[in-house]
Amino acid sequence: MAPDTAHPNRPRLLRYVLLSIGWLSVALGVIGIFLPVLPTTPFLLLAAACFARSSPRFYHWLTSHPRLGPWIAGYLRGQGIPLKGKVYAIGLMWPSIGLSCYLVPLPWARGLMLTTAVLVTIYILRQKTLRQPLHKQS
Numbered sequence: 001m002a003p004d005t006a007h008p009n010r011p012r013l014l015r016y017v018l019l020s021i022g023w024l025s026v027a028l029g030v031i032g033i034f035l036p037v038l039p040t041t042p043f044l045l046l047a048a049a050c051f052a053r054s055s056p057r058f059y060h061w062l063t064s065h066p067r068l069g070p071w072i073a074g075y076l077r078g079q080g081i082p083l084k085g086k087v088y089a090i091g092l093m094w095p096s097i098g099l100s101c102y103l104v105p106l107p108w109a110r111g112l113m114l115t116t117a118v119l120v121t122i123y124i125l126r127q128k129t130l131r132q133p134l135h136k137q138s
Helices: 012-034 041-054 056-064 069-076 083-103 107-126
Strands: none
Touching (some): 012 041, 012 056, 041 056, 041 069, 041 083, 083 107
């Protein structure tokens, strides 16, 4: 693999770690398209962030991909998150957190999970709502 010309001062190990996390996130995001309990958009956003810091080529590939790009395009352009995406993310997150809190008896872990869920919910709700549909009907 050729040295990264876009990030010449980035340590090689950090670049490989970011690339690995990015590709794992792409894989989980794709699985999330078909598996309703696994969210797609957060994984693709994480992949985009990792690729932006490690490989401009993979970042461009992801953001311009005909199937994956539309999931994150509005957010990356600062236009917001589709209402369906907000409802889906929050609607799946809370039952998952509830089940996790039920299964994990440690009070500190429950507190951490609930605090994280509240903060993520606030973050999602504060984002602009993209008024166009995520995918165009053909």
